[in-house]
Amino acid sequence: MGTLANTANIYSNTMRVSLGGDVLPRSVVSFWSSMGAPARTRNGKLWSSGFACEGGRGITPMGDYHAPVMPDECLAGLMPGEGKIIVDLTLGGGGHSEKLLQEGATVYGFDQDLEAIQFASERLARFGSQFIPVHSNFCRVAEELALRGVTQVDGVLIDLGVSSRQLDAAERGFSFMREGPLDMRMDATDSTLPTAADWVNTKDMEELMRVFFDYGEEKFSRRIAREIVDRRVSNPFETTAELADLIERIAPRRGPKHPATRVFQALRIAVNRELEVLESVLHSLPTLLVDGGRAAIITFHSLEDRAVKVYFHRCSTATLDDPTWPEPKPNPEYVFSLPRRKPYLPSDSEVRTNPRARSAKVRIAERLPRF
């Protein structure tokens, strides 16, 4: 297995782009802090990941990065094997990819998080050219595969959301449980992307309210948005703790969920444009998959699941009907069959060993033959 230093060299082109410039850009601060070097805020505060580190690099033992959710159901859905090409669009720690590779498939592993790409590349190095990492947002899947001479694939896996590693790393700013910079960008190398702090410090009250309500179903969204706008005039938000404290004052803790859970989820979805890129990748599936090729999509909340369910349902309906039409019409979007109408849900034993799986659903669709 290669060393981390070797892996970093492989990606040196990507890194050089973000390292250009005299002032250390935010992307580099985030990137290096995610690799274990502490980052510093305007106030000179230091963040550390608070995560088990190997050799002080902020990289955890492989098993701890992220436990893959419903791996057996994904394998049953994707039917990987020798000679098959599968794209894992959310590589993370490489847990699902490893299973696909063990079945003999060639795997293209996409992730917009450079640290995930580096970690999984090292974990999967033993598979040699059978595994091809791609540092990219999955909304560019068709272009990135075309650059590598691939136009169609046998399977697509999408495991939405953030990894345990991203949540646990204080310096990535995803968690209200750990004090860190209010960042939340999955691609911390892209300094053009607004961070969560940029969002709360600049968006108008109506927009903040809409995001908290639409993406977090937060019933105190108006009050939280108003207090954010009042406070930031004299004291802009920098840290996860500052935002979590404000929310806790407005929406006191009731039940087991921290009151900041919904607002943090909403901000993460907005910062990473999660629903837009999901829509875009769903629409690329019919072209990307070979006849009989399969997609398996794991969702964790109702907004994601609704988008996938509605799209798969629409594209697996043979005819469209309307009371004003003389007869039903063929559906031009009819490209999928659904091997299972209902999603797979995690077993009780999986939820016991991996509580993060409790809200997961896996939906499978199969590309119909083209005529």
Ligand SMILES: C[S@@+](CC[C@H](N)C(=O)[O-])C[C@H]1O[C@@H](n2cnc3c(N)ncnc32)[C@H](O)[C@@H]1O
């Ligand atoms: C739930 S984790 C995947 C875990 C993985 N299946 C495993 O077994 O370790 C989701 C990963 O997808 C990545 N991701 C989420 N949205 C993405 C997008 N639009 N493009 C590329 N990567 C994305 C995140 O950075 C994260 O590493």
